[in-house]
Amino acid sequence: MGEIQETLVEDLQGNLPIELDLKLTGYQTATTVGGKIYLIEKSDDESNLTACVKILDKSNGQWGDATVLGTKPAICKGHSAVLVNNDRILVLKKDSTPDDCTWFLEVDTPFIREQKKILDTEVVAWSKGVNGDGPKPIVISGPSGVGKGTLITKLMTEFPSMFGFSVSHTTRAPRNKEKNGIHYHFTERMAMEKDIRDGKFLESASVHGNLYGTSVEAVDVVSDAGKRCILDIDVQGARLVRANSLEAIFIFICPPSFEELEQRLRARGTETEEQVQKRLRNARAELGEGKSSGLFDHILVNDDLEKCYESLKVLLAYSIAICSFIPIILLDERSNIQTSEYSF
Numbered sequence: 001m002g003e004i005q006e007t008l009v010e011d012l013q014g015n016l017p018i019e020l021d022l023k024l025t026g027y028q029t030a031t032t033v034g035g036k037i038y039l040i041e042k043s044d045d046e047s048n049l050t051a052c053v054k055i056l057d058k059s060n061g062q063w064g065d066a067t068v069l070g071t072k073p074a075i076c077k078g079h080s081a082v083l084v085n086n087d088r089i090l091v092l093k094k095d096s097t098p099d100d101c102t103w104f105l106e107v108d109t110p111f112i113r114e115q116k117k118i119l120d121t122e123v124v125a126w127s128k129g130v131n132g133d134g135p136k137p138i139v140i141s142g143p144s145g146v147g148k149g150t151l152i153t154k155l156m157t158e159f160p161s162m163f164g165f166s167v168s169h170t171t172r173a174p175r176n177k178e179k180n181g182i183h184y185h186f187t188e189r190m191a192m193e194k195d196i197r198d199g200k201f202l203e204s205a206s207v208h209g210n211l212y213g214t215s216v217e218a219v220d221v222v223s224d225a226g227k228r229c230i231l232d233i234d235v236q237g238a239r240l241v242r243a244n245s246l247e248a249i250f251i252f253i254c255p256p257s258f259e260e261l262e263q264r265l266r267a268r269g270t271e272t273e274e275q276v277q278k279r280l281r282n283a284r285a286e287l288g289e290g291k292s293s294g295l296f297d298h299i300l301v302n303d304d305l306e307k308c309y310e311s312l313k314v315l316l317a318y319s320i321a322i323c324s325f326i327p328i329i330l331l332d333e334r335s336n337i338q339t340s341e342y343s344f
């Protein structure tokens with residue numbers, strides 16, 4: 001996402017085309033992008049403080065709604081909106097400091113253009129601005145029981161000061177050894193649904209019958225500690241993070257076979273038979289999506305755990321070096337690239 005230049009931040013409320021004569025309240029801003037005006041305002045529902053978007057087509061004077069992707073931010077009185085790169089609107093709350101999070105409404109980014117083609121409607125998407133040049137988070141996804149948690153635990157144990165886990169919220173009941181605030185924030189559905197409506201989540205999804213989600217705060221806690229954030233989320237969540245254009249490294253973990261996945265899930269002994277069946281049904285769909293959609297930057301097969309973990313470390317060292325423009329020589333027997341050491 002890059003850094004936000006303070007000079008770009010200005011209130012455009014006094015900058016509307018005169019002929020439209022829009023009377024803006026303190027909760028509204030209007031931004032012209034090409035032939036359209038994007039009105040960002042508070043929803044009509046008084047109990048709902050999230051942002052709502054209306055679009056005016058200047059050629060015919062018609063107002064229209066759009067399919068709004070991503071998590072809507074809470075809107076405050078006196079927010080500012082400014083067009084950046086001609087494809088996204090930067091939205092800042094009044095009196096915000098450089099440490100406050102910023103939001104973008106994407107209106108004509110490559111992602112939006114692609115979504116418009118797929119959905120055949122007007123589309124906009126909310127994405128959270130990243131302050132500064134923090135390290136890109138790592139999104140690890142894959143079917144239940146494939147070994148995501150096991151791999152992440154190994155990584156965090158070996159590199160505790162480098163990586164931090166994004167503790168998700170979930171409405172599922174805690175398992176025997178799971179601790180609130182460490183493995184998950186275990187929460188009531190109604191409370192979580194309200195927090196989602198209030199824009200507190202980067203992504204959320206219904207997974208195997210329960211609600212799971214990554215709060216903005218969960219990611220901020222890790223970034224504030226100066227660590228690279230690791231998200232263990234399902235494919236729907238990964239898609240939403242991608243849609244929110246939170247720049248991340250997306251990794252999909254596959255089992256060596258469906259039979260092995262089933263065996264691991266059963267051997268873990270944490271789910272009822274009904275839950276195992278549900279998770280396996282969902283796994284078939286996730287495997288199809290994960291391998292084919294182009295959503296993931298890398299796919300790793302978790303056959304032998306130690307080998308998979310080594311590959312994960314190589315892959316992360318490589319991806320992180322690419323992101324940081326650090327020249328490294330990749331340790332890769334298969335491609336016969338010159339062997340060298342890698343480090344985080």
Ligand SMILES: Nc1ncnc2c1ncn2[C@@H]1O[C@H](COP(=O)(O)OP(=O)(O)OP(=O)(O)O)[C@@H](O)[C@H]1O
Pocket residue numbers: 142143144145146147148149150151264265267268302303304305306308
């Ligand atoms: N390569 C492997 N070979 C054999 N067993 C493994 C391997 N990797 C993980 N396991 C075992 O498989 C089970 C499932 O692993 P884990 O809980 O890490 O999966 P997960 O992908 O995090 O699942 P969920 O999405 O449900 O949280 C665990 O009992 C773990 O010890």
Ligand SMILES: Nc1nc2c(ncn2[C@@H]2O[C@H](COP(=O)(O)O)[C@@H](O)[C@H]2O)c(=O)[nH]1
Pocket residue numbers: 141142143144148168169172203204205207208212213214232233234235236237238
């Ligand atoms: N979309 C999200 N998916 C999440 C999140 N946290 C976990 N998950 C995924 O849920 C399943 C099941 O997890 P389990 O702990 O009940 O076995 C697994 O695939 C996780 O990756 C989240 O915040 N968002």
